[in-house]
Amino acid sequence: MGNKKYSIGIDYGTESGRAVLVDTATGEEVTTSVYNYKDGVIDEILLDGKTKLRPDWALQNPEDYITTLKVTIPALLKKSGVKPEDVIGLGTDFTSCTILPIDKNGAPLCFSEKFRSNPYAWVKLWKHHAAQPEADIINETARKRNEKFLSRYGGKISSEWFFPKILETLIHAQDVYEAADRFIEGADWIVLKLTGEEKRNLCTAGYKAIWDKHEGYPSNEYFKALDPRMENVVKEKLSEIIYPLGGKAGEITAEMSELTGLLKGTAVSVGNVDAHVAVPAATVVDTKKMVMIMGTSICHMVLGKELKFAEGMCGVVEDGILPGYFGFEAGQSAVGDIFAWFTKNCVPPDYHDKAKRKDLSLHSLLEEKASKIKPGESGLIALDWWNGNRSILVDADLFGMIVGFTLITKPEEIYRALIEATAFGTNKIIKTLENSGVAVDEIYACGGLPEKNKLLMQIYSDVTGRKIKIARSSQASALGSAIFGAVAAGKNRGGYDSIEEAAKNMAHLKQETYKPIPENQKIYSRLFTEYEILHDHFGRGENDVMKRLKKIKQTIIKNKS
């Protein structure tokens, strides 16, 4: 192992924590260790075994985050044989907005006897969706007061974000709100645990907590208008100093050295978010390159040199992805999820049998069959709104649609139409960014989908008319965290002094590149025109049938129960 130096990246996901040990010189991923959270997503009953949760709740146990450190880091060291003194840095990334209330000492309120049976004292996971009424108040109040910040978030604050979740706690569990010394992102809490220091990261502050480099948080007047008790929420409940990405948060404490086997004093980077941290891991440290993190959903990330307001972005945050750039984030709320829904619910037994006989996954069989269909040949077109539309319509009350069925429509034709629909959704985002002055010349893909489905990648290339390069790493977020860990350590200790430099050495692409096939592009540009017509018709109020169907559905379900 000689003089080699290493960095560890830990990616805190929804179901597990994934750690990777990376050679800081080459980016080689030496070894990986995954811990599946013992308590996973808590969405039915609290750990006390008696407190029931309502359907749109999703909590976590912070204990699982600590156990991830305790399990994975020693495993990395053991499996690789790397000595702790050669691990120069540790970086972490987290789902977001995932938040918890803590006491003065940084201990989660849910650990206390007093609050352990109170759901509001636990970690609200990013996909906790119970704060929609509070999000409505937040948006309504912002619109009434003409708050400028709304335009940075595509005109709407999501119920998944920071202040809706806090307002929900204030309204429904004032005792928890009052007992909380601070509300903190999981991303920052784990860094606090590792280093003993709270260093609120700019990424979650900017994208989830309405913070801006120049404007700061929303005003006290605004918070007062939400609820008088919230007037001083920033001062009372938040850490006000915001730390840029790429910085060093602190060093491993003695206690954490004990727990992990890393040396006390090992550098720890400022916290980050799973999607954002993947950008340099996909080699992207410059403008005009869109990074797509493709899995159950897609996050789209682009760097820009100027502030632009594009319709329906998740957010634009200065320094939010890389210091020195405006970070534009957009997203599609269901992509891989749609294909999973389809294979679970809509594929007949003979396809399952055939896949088994050919020793293929059902996805692979469908891909094989779908790849024999030419663009436009099925006569089908779909709107990809199975889980609403995140960008650019920012509307959860939109639903999926397929048009063009005949009596000889085949499952693989529907499967292909669904892939195409998600590609059209991405293309709509690209067009919207470009129309607002944010250039997208090339696409860089990472995440689970590009690994699995070549047809999908070719369709995305054909539909967007752009080259797509694929990140070499199949765990871009964890690698990204390792890159930030190496930067936190700095050049003197065998790391790097800039994210750009670290990415240049540690991030790589695969050989294969997808290029648009001109004849496919031609057909898809006609089909995309159809998609846009349907998109606007159903999504912009010409025919609000989807919303009316939802209202009817809600009435029925309410009356039934």
Next chain:
Amino acid sequence: MGNKKYSIGIDYGTESGRAVLVDTATGEEVTTSVYNYKDGVIDEILLDGKTKLRPDWALQNPEDYITTLKVTIPALLKKSGVKPEDVIGLGTDFTSCTILPIDKNGAPLCFSEKFRSNPYAWVKLWKHHAAQPEADIINETARKRNEKFLSRYGGKISSEWFFPKILETLIHAQDVYEAADRFIEGADWIVLKLTGEEKRNLCTAGYKAIWDKHEGYPSNEYFKALDPRMENVVKEKLSEIIYPLGGKAGEITAEMSELTGLLKGTAVSVGNVDAHVAVPAATVVDTKKMVMIMGTSICHMVLGKELKFAEGMCGVVEDGILPGYFGFEAGQSAVGDIFAWFTKNCVPPDYHDKAKRKDLSLHSLLEEKASKIKPGESGLIALDWWNGNRSILVDADLFGMIVGFTLITKPEEIYRALIEATAFGTNKIIKTLENSGVAVDEIYACGGLPEKNKLLMQIYSDVTGRKIKIARSSQASALGSAIFGAVAAGKNRGGYDSIEEAAKNMAHLKQETYKPIPENQKIYSRLFTEYEILHDHFGRGENDVMKRLKKIKQTIIKNKS
């Protein structure tokens, strides 16, 4: 058996001929015999084993029609023990428009050595779809010349009908056209074979060959405008005398007595069409009652006292269903076919397994699951155009659509939405008829679907807001033919002198009646409003996406081959 008298009805279907022996006093169906056509639907290669057919062709072998007589009638007599002298009449009905060219002696041209390898010499089955270019000429010419007859057929002559099929033969096989002494409906040919006499029936003349009681056929000038060689087509190639339904065509010949075992001289009714003959078999011999023949598709039949022009009817023909009434016919081109498509292509293995374990058909399992869903609960709505729209848009270039998918949409929810969509399609037809002055107070259903699917019948009742009664017979067409056979025999021989009287005694309903459930009706009236908005948007030119998708598809398929 004593003094009992019997009538035989034969229903010539697409794949088989079905014969039933009926007690003329009570309508009791004593016994049934089915002959599955040896050559079935000929759609790939002629019987010479070498002449290939193009994809949209569908032919039959007239030999199968004769064999049906030879096989089924002796079987009826044998199984029932009824003596030939107690069988007083024979009625037949046929698919339509199913036509063939014959020589002076009534022999099909396809039986001759000269023409047996010429596809145009065979029976063109109703679903032979190759004459679309000729239908286009026929419609275009009619529109240019402002031919009044168009309005009797919803503004469009179908490619399935009589003159498009003849013009196709003239254009592509002039030798067959010239060699043909007449072109004849299968419905009339079988009567010709049975009786030795050609008695062209009013039903097929009116609904398929543009004949009207007052106007007759289209003018020679019109036919000349189609093709100069067709100027005298009526005189040269058709039998010009038209015989009303309910009449006696003639009597069983010696040759046919030999073949069938029936007595020479047994009365044979004028030919009829499978859907139309079912109306009295469903007890309907009066106005304001819609008969739905429900199977792979639906035919809707209503009697009226006045001529009305309703949008997109298949046809309105005076005396076309029952003498003394205007017969209104409308239709949906795919109903049971859509459910069959769904169960074949879209239902996952665990549903198949569960159906097997519960010893249910997949349809029954889906029905069971779907019946637990309330109207409006799934949030789904569909357009039922999997095989185009027959009524009221009369447009084959329309396709199916489903809107409202989420990540938790279940197969049974889609299944129910498809049933609802076909019910909305029927309701649209009813509303259109009523808006044109044709009243529909009640519905009478027959055919395969009402037997199998109670949920479907309840949904039709809820959606249309009308009582639905069910014909007792599961073979309404064959029973209808037996009724017409009894009328052909007449009262003196133990039959009846009118269709009304015959139906009163021989046609019956089941006990069960479906009545609209008010709370469902309320929801469905809201959903039907949504259906109508989508119907008009996609079907009346607001967004012709379906037609454009079809054009793209056709280009792709053409370039591929």
